[in-house]
Amino acid sequence: MRVFVTGAAGFIGRAVIAELVNHGHQVLGLARSDASAEIITKAGGLPHRGDLEDLESLKSGARAADGVIHLAFEFDFNNMAKCTAMDRAAIEAMGEAMTGTGKPLVIASGTLFLPKGKLGTEDTEPDRNNPLSERGQSADLVCKLSKEKQIRGSVIRLSPTVHGTEDKGFIPMLINLARQKGFVTYIGDGSARWPAVHRLDAAALFRLALEKGTAGGIYHGVAEQGVSMKDIMTVVGKHLQLPVESKSMNEAVEAIGFFAHVIAFGMSFNGHTYFINAAMCTRSYNPSNDLIVFDVPMPANASKFRPNINYFTGLI
Incomplete structure (x- = not known):
């Protein structure tokens, strides 16, 4: 499978490239600079020039691939509304380019905007009053696009601490x-x-969601509760x-x-509930790092x- 990866030169992205290449996939990585292109090449991918605000580059990358893993996100805690709007525009553009193909679109999201005081699972709804909940709108969009655009969109809710x-x-x-x-x-x-997860375990989860994830599926990247x-x-x-x-x-x-x-x-998160959906095999994802x-x-x-x-x- 040829996979278009945004954020490919980043901390998680480089691990995702290695994970995909080691399992027989090819990687087309979004590169916004020569330095990013060099990192992607050294990691085993092919650079695709563009950035999150260049929607045409995102569309062409998505069209050239058999699936997309969207990791890139601009963090500015002083203007999260702008960051989340940019993220949704990028997802919308890639989803549009994939319309009717049934191709997988896997996005990175988070767990911090889920409700406090209860054990979180993939079925847990976000707390819409949480100041961080705007990030969750991207997950809502992916689930919506899965139905409207006939793509296989899924969401990885990452631990706030992806370490390594x-x-x-x-x-x-x-x-x-x-x-x-x-x-x-x-x-x-x-x-x-x-909660926390090692980046190599997170990378494995992205690959599994790409290969096996169901349309509208939500999966937790959590190793430590x-x-x-x-x-x-x-x-x-x-x-x-x-x-x-x-x-x-x-x-x-x-x-x-x-x-x-x-x-x-x-x-806290259920340390054994990595995949709620029956279509996913719980034994497929065993955090081991x-x-x-x-x-x-x-x-x-x-x-x-x-x-x-x-x-x-x-x-x-």
Whole structure:
């Protein structure tokens, strides 16, 4: 299968390229610069020039492929409405190019906008009052396009922490924010929990959804059910030798801005419910890579733990 991948030069994208190539697929990767094109080529893919705002490049990439994995997303916590609108426009363009083909369109989404206080599964509806819920509109769009455009659209709800070497996601962002502010903070009692998954396991899930996913399917990229924000922030503070402070939501918003909403939301996920839909085989996806880095009590179902201090050794 020839697969068009947006975000192919990124942290997850490079792992997805390797996963696809290792399973006999060809990869056409969206490249917005010469540097991105070089990364994609070295990873084993073919570069396709364009970006998320170049809708014609997205359409031509989708038409040239047997399936699409959409990973790219512009993060700007000060203007999430613009970011999510750009994402929906990109999905709409690729879906339009795939109309009537039955080809798979797999998009990356998240778990942070699901309701707090309950065990999350793929059937759990997003909390529409959550400030982060605009990202979920992309998932709604994919499910809508699956019906209207006769494509096989599916959604991967990724853990907020997709970790591994060269991670530049939420945890490094938290660390850099703490360095800038001179303190580490969590909200209230810090009981909000973040699930986690290694990027190689996430890459395997994207491939499986591409190959086997059902139209309108939603799948969770979750290996660890959740690590509490207090535990996460305590370890960050320990390694950076910075004070760790509990703040109210209002205090945190004033201190660190929109990111306060990110660290306030969390929930637990069923560690065995990776594929709810009967068409998917639950044994197909077995997260097997290292657990997240923190020296905190590991979950009862943890099978192995190898401490990793990459976050704190100058790699950020």
